[in-house]
Amino acid sequence: MSGTAQHVIRLRPTRRVLAYTPAMPSDGVPGLALTEKRTPTPMLGVAVVETLVDVIVSGGVAVGDLLPPEGTLSEHFGVSRTVIRESVKRIEEKGLVTIARGRGTSVRPRREWNILDPVVLAALIRHDESLSVLDELSIVRAQLEAVMAAEAASRRSDAELRDLEAHLARMRDSLADETAFRAADVAFHEAVMASSGNRLAESIAHILFERALESTRYHGVDPADNFRITLAEHEAIFAAIASGDAVAAQSTMNRHIVDAWQRRRSPTRPATKD
Amino acid sequence: MLIEAVVSNRMPVGSALPAEGTLADQFAVSRSTVREAVKLLEARGLVEVRQGLGTLVRPSEEWDLLSADVLAAMVRHEQGLAVLDELVELRSSLESMLAAKAAVRASPQDIAEIEDLFRRMEATIVRPHDFIEIDAAFHERIMRAAGSRLVRSIVKTVHDQARSSFLYSGTPTVESCRSANAEHRLVLDRLRDGDSAGAAATIADHITHAWQRRRPGVDDA
Numbered sequence: 001m002s003g004t005a006q007h008v009i010r011l012r013p014t015r016r017v018l019a020y021t022p023a024m025p026s027d028g029v030p031g032l033a034l035t036e037k038r039t040p041t042p043m044l045g046v047a048v049v050e051t052l053v054d055v056i057v058s059g060g061v062a063v064g065d066l067l068p069p070e071g072t073l074s075e076h077f078g079v080s081r082t083v084i085r086e087s088v089k090r091i092e093e094k095g096l097v098t099i100a101r102g103r104g105t106s107v108r109p110r111r112e113w114n115i116l117d118p119v120v121l122a123a124l125i126r127h128d129e130s131l132s133v134l135d136e137l138s139i140v141r142a143q144l145e146a147v148m149a150a151e152a153a154s155r156r157s158d159a160e161l162r163d164l165e166a167h168l169a170r171m172r173d174s175l176a177d178e179t180a181f182r183a184a185d186v187a188f189h190e191a192v193m194a195s196s197g198n199r200l201a202e203s204i205a206h207i208l209f210e211r212a213l214e215s216t217r218y219h220g221v222d223p224a225d226n227f228r229i230t231l232a233e234h235e236a237i238f239a240a241i242a243s244g245d246a247v248a249a250q251s252t253m254n255r256h257i258v259d260a261w262q263r264r265r266s267p268t269r270p271a272t273k274d
Numbered sequence: 275m276l277i278e279a280v281v282s283n284r285m286p287v288g289s290a291l292p293a294e295g296t297l298a299d300q301f302a303v304s305r306s307t308v309r310e311a312v313k314l315l316e317a318r319g320l321v322e323v324r325q326g327l328g329t330l331v332r333p334s335e336e337w338d339l340l341s342a343d344v345l346a347a348m349v350r351h352e353q354g355l356a357v358l359d360e361l362v363e364l365r366s367s368l369e370s371m372l373a374a375k376a377a378v379r380a381s382p383q384d385i386a387e388i389e390d391l392f393r394r395m396e397a398t399i400v401r402p403h404d405f406i407e408i409d410a411a412f413h414e415r416i417m418r419a420a421g422s423r424l425v426r427s428i429v430k431t432v433h434d435q436a437r438s439s440f441l442y443s444g445t446p447t448v449e450s451c452r453s454a455n456a457e458h459r460l461v462l463d464r465l466r467d468g469d470s471a472g473a474a475a476t477i478a479d480h481i482t483h484a485w486q487r488r489r490p491g492v493d494d495a
Contacts, residue, residue: 115427116340124424136424140368147367193335200360203339204428 048077048087050119056096056107057123066104067097094120116204121211125218131265134218137208142257144205145189148196149237149253150246160195161242167191168238175227186213188234192241192253220264230260275301276311277347280320280331290328291321318344340435349439355490361436366481368429369413370474375420377465377473384419385466391415392462395455402446405454410437412458416465416477444488454484 055061067073067088074081088105091097095114097105113120124133156164167188174180189209193202212218233256240248276297279285291297297308312329315321319338321329338344339357348357376384391412398405410433417426436442457480464472 111423111427111430113427114431115424116431133424136422139371139422140425140428143367143371144364147363190335198360198363199334200339200357201364202335203337204364204432206335 045079045083045087045090048073048079048083049090050123051077052087052091053094053096053119054123054126056091057113057120058127061107063107063109066106069104096120116207118207118211121207122214125211125215128215128217131217134212134215134261134265137212138257138261141205141208141212142254144201144208145193145257146250146254148193148198148201148205149241150250151196151198152192153241153244153246153249155197156195156241160191164188164191164195164238164241168234171231171234175231178222178227181227185230185234192237217266218264220261220266223263226260226263229263230256233260276315277318277320277343278351280315281337281344281347282351285331287331287333289331291331293328314343320344340431342435342438345435346439349441355441358436358439358442358489359485361432361442362481362485364432365429365436366478368425368432369417369481370478372417372420372422372425372429373461373465373477374470374474375422376416377468377470379421380419380465380468384415388412388415388419388462388465392455392458395451395458399448399451399455402448402451405451406443406446409451409454409458416461419465441490444490450484450487453487454480457483 052067061067068076070081070084070088073084073088077084088097088099092099092105093114094117095108095112097107099105115121115124125137128134152160167184170184171181171188174184186209190206193205196202233252236252237249237256240246240252276291285291291312292300294305294308294312298305301308312321312323316323316329317338318341319332319336322332323329339348345357380388391408395405395408395412398408413433414426414430417429420426457476460476461473461480464476
């Protein structure tokens with residue numbers, strides 16, 4: 001796997017591409033090198049925020065260090081100081097930086113970052129070379145979805161059960177169709193979460209799941225028999241929910257999410273002991 | 275107010291918010307205030323602006339339930355305690371997972387510092403407001419011994435939000451602190467023994483019981 005992390009941002013409406021390599025030195029802007037030098041093009045505030053998040057999460061600006069001053073950022077991104085100020089405010093809300101009048105904007109310790117912020121989480125996963133983020137994310141997902149599976153076993157309605165069975169049936173029917181199988185798999189999980197009635201756990205698990213699904217690292221590599229094993233695990237989960245067995249629903253769901261990830265997880269990287 | 279309208283399902287999922295002008299009249303504010311409010315709703319995942327279709331209410335699993343304003347709105351709405359019950363369950367579930375890890379991973383240094391916090395709480399039972407600060411540090415110190423930065427971050431976010439709600443925090447008393455610390459002692463013992471399952475169980479029990487003791491309206495089902 002190549003060493004440098006490349007981040008490409010599409011600019012609307014000009015569709016020009018701005019690329020940077022955090023590791024490369026630049027003219028006085030550590031961590032914010034532009035590989036393509038040209039007259040600054042106006043960027044949307046959103047793109048500025050995403051770049052800043054990416055730079056911080058990837059370590060382009062270290063914890064404790066200061067971001068470049070407003071004027072420098074304004075010039076680099078080709079946007080007004082107002083947009084820069086707003087963007088920095090946005091990343092402060094994400095727990096990434098502290099704005100101190102007169103002293104500048106410094107990067108906060110990692111434990112204060114809002115991991116559940118979609119942009120922060122996406123960046124964390126993008127730079128997750130050791131897979132430790134995805135390992136932990138799977139564990140949290142497993143825990144939360146297991147709790148929800150137990151709740152679903154206790155409170156699901158007949159209609160919800162039929163719905164769940166439909167997704168399971170689709171999985172059975174599409175063992176040979178990767179796309180269809182995966183879609184039915186995701187739908188099954190979402191149906192379990194929805195029938196648990198636990199909006200908070202669902203909200204968090206959903207955020208984690210959605211971000212993970214966007215990452216090719218999370219999809220990993222399916223070993224030969226994977227779909228068959230996955231289907232079997234889902235059958236067990238369904239059986240537990242159908243029979244109202246909360247304890248079994250909890251343990252089968254927990255085992256499934258952890259094991260399924262382990263099966264797909266890139267084998268060249270040792271599983272994080274953490 | 276808009277957040278409440280969405281959260282309380284007065285505006286169903288998929289429906290479009292009324293036009294800017296209508297909202298401005300309805301709430302007797304300027305259009306720019308409405309625009310700011312809608313931007314906030316968008317940031318909280320409650321609505322989504324779709325070209326040609328207007329500003330639509332998103333399904334509830336997309337809402338940022340952990341943000342202070344959305345959570346506060348949910349608590350104010352009748353479902354108030356249900357959300358807090360869920361928060362407690364979430365905390366309990368994730369913290370017990372971390373306590374299990376801490377039991378095996380804790381170094382002598384970790385145990386010593388956790389013990390120290392326990393002793394300080396013992397000495398502070400008579401000052402409930404000081405006690406609860408050390409209590410939070412006690413829980414955090416246990417989680418730190420587990421590693422798992424991502425999980426800890428999530429628990430911290432969940433707990434910080436919960437504590438910002440008065441319905442959740444209540445008013446600590448000498449009695450409640452005494453009960454809490456008795457439960458803390460059980461957790462500490464399991465950690466010292468390296469007992470994963472025991473640490474997980476005792477901390478889950480503690481978090482659940484502590485909430486049940488201070489949960490408002492204990493008499494309703």
